[in-house]
Each structure stands twice: as structure tokens, then as C-alpha cells.
Amino acid sequence: MSFIRPEVRAIFLRWREALIGAAVLLLGLYWSFGVTPGLLTWVGYLALVLGAVLAFAGMQKGRARMGGGxxxxxxxxxxxxxxxxxxxxxxxxxxxxxxxxxxxxxxxxxxxxxxxxxxxxxxxxxxxxxxxxxxxxxxxxxxxxxxxxxxxxxxxxxxxxxxxxxxxxxxxxxxx
Structure with missing residues (x-):
């Protein structure tokens, strides 16, 4: 039994890479600017770059994904x-x-x-x-x-x- 409607699930599956990239980007923002300075700040900068790359690639892939059937x-x-x-x-x-x-x-x-x-x-x-x-x-x-x-x-x-x-x-x- 799924608590997510099939239409919403299809949208999440189509844009999954972009959503993961956005989540990594948000985590990088939090680590870079929301935490006290230190090693985690530098890891946050790395997560920002990685999240941006993942989100960009995911957007391209999501635009090209036509679904099955x-x-x-x-x-x-x-x-x-x-x-x-x-x-x-x-x-x-x-x-x-x-x-x-x-x-x-x-x-x-x-x-x-x-x-x-x-x-x-x-x-x-x-x-x-x-x-x-x-x-x-x-x-x-x-x-x-x-x-x-x-x-x-x-x-x-x-x-x-x-x-x-x-x-x-x-x-x-x-x-x-």
C-alpha cells in the first residue's frame, strides 16, 4: 500500500536526480553558512558545488525523460x-x-x-x-x-x- 499518489510518484521519479541535487545543495548551504566555522564549512562548500552539478545534470535528464508505457x-x-x-x-x-x-x-x-x-x-x-x-x-x-x-x-x-x-x-x- 502506497501513501503517494501515482501521479506524484511519477513526477518524483522523473525529476529524481534534480531533487537529489537540490537536497545536496541545501545541505551544503546549511553546512557553509548555518554552522559555526570549521572543517564542516569547507565540506559544505564542496557539497554546494556537487549539489549544483547534480541538480543541473538532473534537470537535463528530467527534461529528456519521456516515461515508459x-x-x-x-x-x-x-x-x-x-x-x-x-x-x-x-x-x-x-x-x-x-x-x-x-x-x-x-x-x-x-x-x-x-x-x-x-x-x-x-x-x-x-x-x-x-x-x-x-x-x-x-x-x-x-x-x-x-x-x-x-x-x-x-x-x-x-x-x-x-x-x-x-x-x-x-x-x-x-x-x-
């Missing part, structure tokens, strides 16, 4: 993305990814991951476990987590390319 299941294990959907699916190594885009024309919107040696993998943004994709995509060199979160809020009909592997861009430039 969509078609299929996503797993990210050791830099390998797996999607198991009702009609399609597949596995992609992050090192083999050539480009990442968001297709807002599909319902629900889909991440489109192109990779070497296979067809593109289409993953709904609200698939069960799709929250793990945020951290996986953030490990791609040069891809900003803030840009991912902002792109999820954009409306449109054309696919938005978020990231393309550097050597792939050079090859495309040579073709033109």
Missing part, C-alpha cells in the same frame, strides 16, 4: 543498445553508430540510430527503459545532453540529425 523494451548493457519491439528490434554497439537522429513524424516519436552493418534501428522515445538511452547517447563524442533534451521538445515533421560520426561527415563532404 510505449511499445517495446530498451536495454543498454556495456555500450550495446538493444531494442525489443512488437514488430521490430535489434542490437547496436555504440562504437558502430554512424548517426543519431530524432524522427518527429512517427507516432510516438522515434530515435533513429544508423550503424555499420545493418539497417537503421528505430526506437520509440517512450519505450520501456528508453531513459537509459540519454546516458548512452551522451557518451557519443560532441553530442550535448542539453541539445538532446531541447530536441525532444521541438515540434516538426522532418527528422532532426543530432549527431554524425566525424569520419562520416568527411566522406560526405568528399562526395560533393
Amino acid at each position: 510505449g511499445p517495446g523494451v530498451v536495454q543498454v548493457v556495456e555500450r550495446r543498445i538493444g531494442y525489443f519491439g512488437p514488430l521490430n528490434g535489434g542490437m547496436v554497439d555504440l562504437d558502430a553508430v554512424t548517426s543519431l537522429s530524432l524522427d518527429p513524424a512517427e507516432h510516438p516519436r522515434h530515435w533513429v540510430i544508423t550503424h555499420e552493418g545493418g539497417p537503421a534501428l528505430h526506437i520509440p522515445v517512450n519505450a520501456e527503459g528508453a531513459d537509459a538511452l540519454f546516458d548512452a547517447f551522451a557518451s557519443l563524442p560532441g553530442l550535448s545532453p542539453g541539445r538532446m533534451a531541447a530536441t525532444l521538445k521541438q515540434e516538426g515533421r522532418k527528422p532532426i540529425v543530432l549527431w554524425r560520426r566525424a569520419d562520416l561527415s568527411k566522406r560526405i563532404a568528399q562526395l560533393h
Whole structure:
């Protein structure tokens, strides 16, 4: 039996990292300015910095979190993305990814991951476990987590390319 309504629980789960960062930030404020000077004051300054970083990262992650309940299941294990959907699916190594885009024309919107040696993998943004994709995509060199979160809020009909592997861009430039 839970004393928290499901809607409130969903909000807490969506913003959990930001809430933890805010709690650490408040603890750091108390230790820095509310306690007599000493060693705890310096630990408070460290907690302030750590809390601010956690809150900032949690805000980005919370903005990108779409919740579950969509078609299929996503797993990210050791830099390998797996999607198991009702009609399609597949596995992609992050090192083999050539480009990442968001297709807002599909319902629900889909991440489109192109990779070497296979067809593109289409993953709904609200698939069960799709929250793990945020951290996986953030490990791609040069891809900003803030840009991912902002792109999820954009409306449109054309696919938005978020990231393309550097050597792939050079090859495309040579073709033109």
C-alpha cells in the first residue's frame, strides 16, 4: 500500500536526480553558512558545488525523460543498445553508430540510430527503459545532453540529425 499518489510518484521519479541535487545543495548551504566555522564549512562548500552539478545534470535528464508505457523494451548493457519491439528490434554497439537522429513524424516519436552493418534501428522515445538511452547517447563524442533534451521538445515533421560520426561527415563532404 502506497501513501503517494501515482501521479506524484511519477513526477518524483522523473525529476529524481534534480531533487537529489537540490537536497545536496541545501545541505551544503546549511553546512557553509548555518554552522559555526570549521572543517564542516569547507565540506559544505564542496557539497554546494556537487549539489549544483547534480541538480543541473538532473534537470537535463528530467527534461529528456519521456516515461515508459510505449511499445517495446530498451536495454543498454556495456555500450550495446538493444531494442525489443512488437514488430521490430535489434542490437547496436555504440562504437558502430554512424548517426543519431530524432524522427518527429512517427507516432510516438522515434530515435533513429544508423550503424555499420545493418539497417537503421528505430526506437520509440517512450519505450520501456528508453531513459537509459540519454546516458548512452551522451557518451557519443560532441553530442550535448542539453541539445538532446531541447530536441525532444521541438515540434516538426522532418527528422532532426543530432549527431554524425566525424569520419562520416568527411566522406560526405568528399562526395560533393
